[in-house]
Amino acid sequence: MLKVNHIAKSFKGKSVLNNVSFEANEGQLVHISGANGSGKSTLFKIIAKVLLPDSGAITIIESAKIGALIENPGFLEFETGLANLRFLAKLNHNYDEKKVCELMERFALDPNNRQPVSKYSVGMRQKLGIIQAVMEDQSIILLDEPTRGLDTDSIDQFIDLLKILQAKNKLVIVASHDYIEGIKYDTLFTLKNGTLSYG
Numbered sequence: 773m774l775k776v777n778h779i780a781k782s783f784k785g786k787s788v789l790n791n792v793s794f795e796a797n798e799g800q801l802v803h804i805s806g807a808n809g810s811g812k813s814t815l816f817k818i819i820a821k822v823l824l825p826d827s828g829a830i831t832i833i834e835s836a837k838i839g840a841l842i843e844n845p846g847f848l849e850f851e852t853g854l855a856n857l858r859f860l861a862k863l864n865h866n867y868d869e870k871k872v873c874e875l876m877e878r879f880a881l882d883p884n885n886r887q888p889v890s891k892y893s894v895g896m897r898q899k900l901g902i903i904q905a906v907m908e909d910q911s912i913i914l915l916d917e918p919t920r921g922l923d924t925d926s927i928d929q930f931i932d933l934l935k936i937l938q939a940k941n942k943l944v945i946v947a948s949h950d951y952i953e954g955i956k957y958d959t960l961f962t963l964k965n966g967t968l969s970y971g
């Protein structure tokens with residue numbers, strides 16, 4: 773479903789990714805661990821094709837759609853959470869209000885909350901970021917530090933969501949520097965000094 777072939781990327785002569793390769797398939801839950809600055813976000817941006825690698829290639833099966841939470845997702849600050857999700861999904865003509873509201877409720881976000889996103893807490897924004905990555909039934913889901921700012925109840929809700937995504941045969945790749953108790957990954961990678969290795 774996804775092939776990452778010999779990816780290299782440097783910024784201003786400083787190598788961030790060096791010959792990174794791996795393959796992943798539907799139904800797999802993959803973890804990439806790495807310290808701050810190890811290149812996790814850069815790798816996700818290259819997989820999502822928002823950044824070009826210096827060399828190497830990404831191959832994704834044609835029917836696959838990518839959902840991603842990378843760094844701090846940008847929202848329309850003066851609009852409500854639901855209005856933001858509606859806007860993002862409508863860009864792709866794939867808006868299902870019932871599904872979006874169910875996802876919001878799963879994460880204890882009230883779809884009828886009239887507060888603009890500018891008033892949201894870090895955790896609430898993070899939840900909105902997770903929802904937008906999965907709300908269009910995307911088949912490859914990239915989640916960069918998904919539990920940042922989440923309290924323990926929200927982390928449990930996130931773990932439940934991962935189980936649902938796995939049951940739906942999605943490929944989910946989580947990048948984080950910490951280990952999240954309670955998540956059973958199929959494959960573990962570590963990104964260090966620009967190199968991706970198993971374990």
Ligand SMILES: Nc1ncnc2c1ncn2[C@@H]1O[C@H](COP(=O)(O)OP(=O)(O)OP(=O)(O)O)[C@@H](O)[C@H]1O
Nearest residue numbers: 783784788806807808809810811812813814815949
């Ligand atoms: N557009 C850019 N221009 C210059 N340097 C960049 C750019 N994007 C990333 N970098 C550098 O590349 C390195 C890897 O950054 P990246 O954000 O991919 O790491 P990360 O593992 O996601 O870190 P974190 O866990 O802190 O989010 C860092 O040294 C960063 O400063």
